[in-house]
Amino acid sequence: MQDMGIQVLFEGINFQRLLAGLMVSLNLALISMAFSIVLGIVLGMIMTVKNRLVRLICRIYLETVRIMPQLVLLFLVYFGAAKHFGVDISGEMAAVIVFTFWGTAEMGDLVRSALISIPKHQYESGYSLGMTKLQVYIRIILPQTFRRLLPSGVNLLTRMIKTTSLVVLIGVVEVVKVGKQIIDASRYENPKAALWIYGAIFFLYFAICFPISRLSAVLERRLKT
Amino acid sequence: MKQVILETAGLTKSFDKGNAVLNKIDFSIHQGEVVVIVGPSGCGKSTFLRCLNLLEEADSGEILLEGKLINQEKKNVHKYREQIGMVFQSYELFPHKNVIDNVCLAPLLVQKRNKDEVKEEALKLLKRVGLLEKAESYPRQLSGGQKQRVAIVRALMMHPKVLLLDEITAALDPEMVREVLQVVLELAKEGMTMVIVTHEMEFARAVADRVIFLDRGEILEEEKPEEFFTCPRTERAKKFLNTFHYE
Numbered sequence: 001m002q003d004m005g006i007q008v009l010f011e012g013i014n015f016q017r018l019l020a021g022l023m024v025s026l027n028l029a030l031i032s033m034a035f036s037i038v039l040g041i042v043l044g045m046i047m048t049v050k051n052r053l054v055r056l057i058c059r060i061y062l063e064t065v066r067i068m069p070q071l072v073l074l075f076l077v078y079f080g081a082a083k084h085f086g087v088d089i090s091g092e093m094a095a096v097i098v099f100t101f102w103g104t105a106e107m108g109d110l111v112r113s114a115l116i117s118i119p120k121h122q123y124e125s126g127y128s129l130g131m132t133k134l135q136v137y138i139r140i141i142l143p144q145t146f147r148r149l150l151p152s153g154v155n156l157l158t159r160m161i162k163t164t165s166l167v168v169l170i171g172v173v174e175v176v177k178v179g180k181q182i183i184d185a186s187r188y189e190n191p192k193a194a195l196w197i198y199g200a201i202f203f204l205y206f207a208i209c210f211p212i213s214r215l216s217a218v219l220e221r222r223l224k225t
Numbered sequence: 226m227k228q229v230i231l232e233t234a235g236l237t238k239s240f241d242k243g244n245a246v247l248n249k250i251d252f253s254i255h256q257g258e259v260v261v262i263v264g265p266s267g268c269g270k271s272t273f274l275r276c277l278n279l280l281e282e283a284d285s286g287e288i289l290l291e292g293k294l295i296n297q298e299k300k301n302v303h304k305y306r307e308q309i310g311m312v313f314q315s316y317e318l319f320p321h322k323n324v325i326d327n328v329c330l331a332p333l334l335v336q337k338r339n340k341d342e343v344k345e346e347a348l349k350l351l352k353r354v355g356l357l358e359k360a361e362s363y364p365r366q367l368s369g370g371q372k373q374r375v376a377i378v379r380a381l382m383m384h385p386k387v388l389l390l391d392e393i394t395a396a397l398d399p400e401m402v403r404e405v406l407q408v409v410l411e412l413a414k415e416g417m418t419m420v421i422v423t424h425e426m427e428f429a430r431a432v433a434d435r436v437i438f439l440d441r442g443e444i445l446e447e448e449k450p451e452e453f454f455t456c457p458r459t460e461r462a463k464k465f466l467n468t469f470h471y472e
Contacts, residue, residue, distance in 0.1 A: 144319075
């Protein structure tokens with residue numbers, strides 16, 4: 001059989017190493033997402049208050065995060081913090097901070113728009129039954145908000161998983177970095193390795209993100225109100 | 226004379242500066258009485274009901290529930306609302322809960338009543354409005370008329386002292402109006418105290434003990450239904466009633 005280069009995937013522990021790299025990516029994304037969900041829900045609630053100043057501050061935060069490329073944020077936190085504040089944080093730590101900072105803003109905006117999409121009458125019919133503001137919020141508004149959040153929230157999660165590939169640039173060894181190491185190591189004996197390694201990485205991302213987005217579609221249908 | 230349940234004195238409300246939506250309304254309703262409020266759209270009927278339930282804050286004037294002033298302190302608003310039931314035009318069932326949970330939520334959460342007892346009562350009331358087999362359904366699976374009957378049951382479950390119905394058939398297809406109004410008629414017969422805002426004149430005539438004609442934020446007429454519908458005293462009321470007739 002002609003040499004296709006595919007064997008690079010099965011040499012030694014190459015494939016296990018890729019999987020381990022993928023776990024690093026996933027770990028970063030899931031930890032950041034968990035923080036983002038909690039903080040984003042709080043932020044989203046704050047963004048619906050009447051106080052204009054509070055809303056303005058939230059708005060500025062959101063727009064700043066959106067305008068700045070995540071890569072710039074990563075550099076800012078990883079190199080900037082080390083240089084100016086003398087804080088020595090690991091690449092993983094910097095990544096979690098940045099993705100949480102970004103995810104919280106995005107999640108907050110999703111929560112905000114889900115919250116304001118609940119009709120005013122839903123609050124009122126709760127109030128008219130003698131429920132307190134807090135009871136209405138917890139029992140009526142939030143459950144409906146979560147249902148509306150599901151598709152866009154899952155979308156954010158998949159975006160976050162994909163964006164973790166940027167952390168290569170601050171020295172975190174995740175799936176793309178592992179791939180690059182394998183390619184470099186087999187440059188002479190297998191010049192076509194790049195195609196197979198990056199192809200495999202593509203399928204690994206797909207294998208993670210596709211089921212997640214399918215799951216959200218299923219959940220959405222089941223929870224449809 | 227029976228006890229006065231709900232009462233307002235000089236109730237005034239305006240949204241923008243200047244134009245009063247409600248202008249010094251004096252109103253009272255006795256135990257077991259059914260008062261129907263009619264009037265052209267924008268006359269303040271709905272706002273009036275919403276003020277009674279403290280969903281809108283009146284600018285001035287008093288609202289008394291069984292003689293107790295309820296619109297001055299903010300803190301106990303939910304305590305008073307608990308005693309004043311309200312049904313809305315758009316039903317507003319909670320879409321994430323099924324019928325039985327919709328009607329049982331507030332009695333369990335707000336009144337902390339016994340679960341079995343609440344459920345038993347809910348099933349009894351659902352049976353009465355002909356929706357027993359829909360107990361496990363979700364609001365989206367119900368027709369408009371069914372949703373509105375559930376909404377009525379939900380309000381009744383709190384054992385309110387008075388029930389406010391805000392154009393509850395306005396969003397319904399004509400053939401569903403009857404099934405909802407039938408329920409209201411039965412409640413009236415049983416002596417439920419109700420303030421009803423409606424555009425269904427035939428129904429108003431049948432159910433009302435007293436009709437109030439509201440126009441531009443003022444009570445222009447307040448009479449027995451027979452008198453109001455056969456010979457209204459004011460020009461504006463005549464004009465209003467004429468809009469329901471076709472040549």
